[in-house]
Amino acid sequence: MLTCPDMRDSWHWFLKNTLIRYKDFQFSFIIMKKFLEAYKGINRTVWIFTVVMFINRVGAMVMPFLSIWLKEEINLSLAQTGLLIGVMGAGIIAGSYLGGFLSQKIGSLKTIKLSLLLMGIFLILVYYSSDIIVLTVLLFILGCVQEWTRPATLYFFTQSLKPENLPKASALYRLAVNIAFAVGTTLGGLLTAISYAALFWVDAITCWFALIFILVALKGFNDKKETEKQKIINSGKTNLRIFYFITIILFYYTLFFVFFNSYPLYLKDFCKIDESTIGILISGNAVIIILFEIQLVNYIGKRNLNTRAVGVGLLVGALSVLTLLSGSSLTIQIIFIILLTISEMLCLPYLWAIAAYLGKESNKNIITWYSFFGSVAFMISPVITNFVAEKSGYDIAWIMISVFGFISLAFFILLRNSGEIFLKSES
Template sequence: MQILKSYTNSFKGLSQEVWMLSVVMLINRSGSMVLPFLGVYMTDYLRFSLESAGLVLSFYGIGSVLGSWLGGYLTDKFGEYYIQSWSLFLSAPIFLIIPFFPSVEMMAVLIFLQSTISDTFRPANSVAITKYAKPQNLTKAFSLNRMAVNLGFSIGPALGGILSGISYNFLFIVNAIAALSAGVIYVIFFRKRNTIFQKQKKMLPVETFTEKGRSPYRDFPFLFYSLLCTVFAICFFQFFNTIPLFYKEAAKLSQSTIGFVLGYSGFIIVLLEMPLVSIAERTLKMHQVLFAGIILSGLSYLLLVLGSSIPLLVLSMTILSVGEIWALPFMSTVTAMRAGLGSKGAYMGLNGIAFSFSFIITPFLGTYIVSHFGFDVLWYGSFTVLLITAFLIFRIVKRMFVKTYDQ
């Protein structure tokens, strides 16, 4: 009973708007079953080589980089409401036409276009969270949003595993329906609120909304921090690329079992994220939480060297999920705290770019290492890189917020 009370208390103080942003994210991500199965779809159904599949997945990353930059720029210029709306509505038809172009070249073009449109959503959504959340609840708001993402990812891959067993085309259809549904719900709920906000904005002094911080591209400590986020993401987002391939080729799991193991990660995050974030906020400083999260992520990959039994895969995924909980929402909070009022879109966009670069590098690098050296080398290398990253990010974040910690 005490645990349940502690769990419910972790949600207190979050506004209706923050909850609705998470609901929209949940609906959208529940349909996001294409990406985890895209590598398997291309190698198993389209008969692409590992290198060709990795190349196409890298174009997803290129589009993600462009979309993150574009989303940040357009959000500062036009506001997060319009960018989120158009991103959701425009991404739906792209999903529907992907199955009709099964060549490597056309898959690369369409995946690039889809990821560019879809990822303009992310910086706009992050700015919306900072807009509707109270400063003291900012990490909780990011965590709730991420919890919605992961609940969606627990539903999506599990359902995707079932649907792909019938026909891979269902993956693209359901993804399109989810994006369209999320767009409709978002517009219905936020259209009036955005109109009211714009009217209130016009009544305030112009200087209230002018940029009060430097450009993120001239903020050198933040640039180094973003580079470290990229390195972390390159290792972490093997979750979407080489881990499903490892499950398929080394562990010999069926598609439905792969979906359930990936979906288990989302279940763990939904169950534990808010309590673990609350504990971390009370007991640790920002740089300490990030250090712990990155170290745990590295240990989860090191475990995979020991074998590919189901219990070991579940243990590894559990540790990776806890590491994710103590890394990703706090990385977003660092970005939001560093940004000025008029440059939040640019900062969130740059943070998105840092993660998007991983979608370019991870698929190609991961599949190349596996093809030439095997999975064990990949897991040892990921652990080593994450260990170094943990120490560096500990130092830079502590330096960025040293005045805050001393108060």
């Protein structure tokens, strides 16, 4: 039985720990409240659409393991595997343009629905095909139809949101994609341990599940109204400002995609870092984005620092690559990843918004070209980086890529000085 002092001590212990837990809960609640407030202005339709894209991206498990499947399961040579991946990349470039074209002609939501349906079908067809010619054709088509969603997503956001909320929507979308990619890649690795059939079928089923979800959740969405709005948003003629913007996209994305293509190879071959550590380093990019991007976008938006943010982001991107000249230590790699991720968070959400502005004021195809040249950059980035690294060494390659960053910054200054680059609220 407790004595009075024992009871008092127990009561003090209870109060102390309860208050501490209450304060911890209160702090967590405040953090969560601020996190959710950062998304204020994004309507229900965009939230539903982002959930659909999350489902689809979680299921995008085949791509990280496609080259392994072609080489190990289909028994293709390394050269044949590279050729087929290249053909699929060509399909992605074609799809980025065709997706924008379809979004204008039939509506962005219809384009996404069609993409989800066909992706599931062609994933299954690819798995059950072993003839190299048939595989080549099917992979080109698969790359094409899966890329339709990229320009269609930008069209959808442009039509569904007020101009000032586009960067927030971009940050939300990128948050969903980064989480989904981490989850999907992990699940994909587990499924390959079972069988590649499971990998392809689960990927296809998630495409169809996302399609069903969008049919039910956005049943009343008027795609015809979207198309009418597109004609207003995308009226105008091509001018020099479009050239400036496309140049920014081509050079900056070539720099940015080094992180996903050539940089892991550099870590393995030059820095002698093992695969598990490489995986942790690369995933650090997604972790930083998940934790900080929406808060950063919200801060910049409240203070109307959009233009300055992009300029600083392009500069930081160019400087980040130069840090790789300092050595191959793990510390240097961490600094590079942090700087490049900061650049990404400052640039990518706002490049969407600039595309929307130029689409309204200058050129009906600017969103399509934005996606198209982004895809081109994805294809050429590893080609030119690896070629220069092999012929002249990684230091020369990094200097070249850094110069690309400074070129994008120079053209951004030209674009900024030529007039407005962000849409103003129409409300």
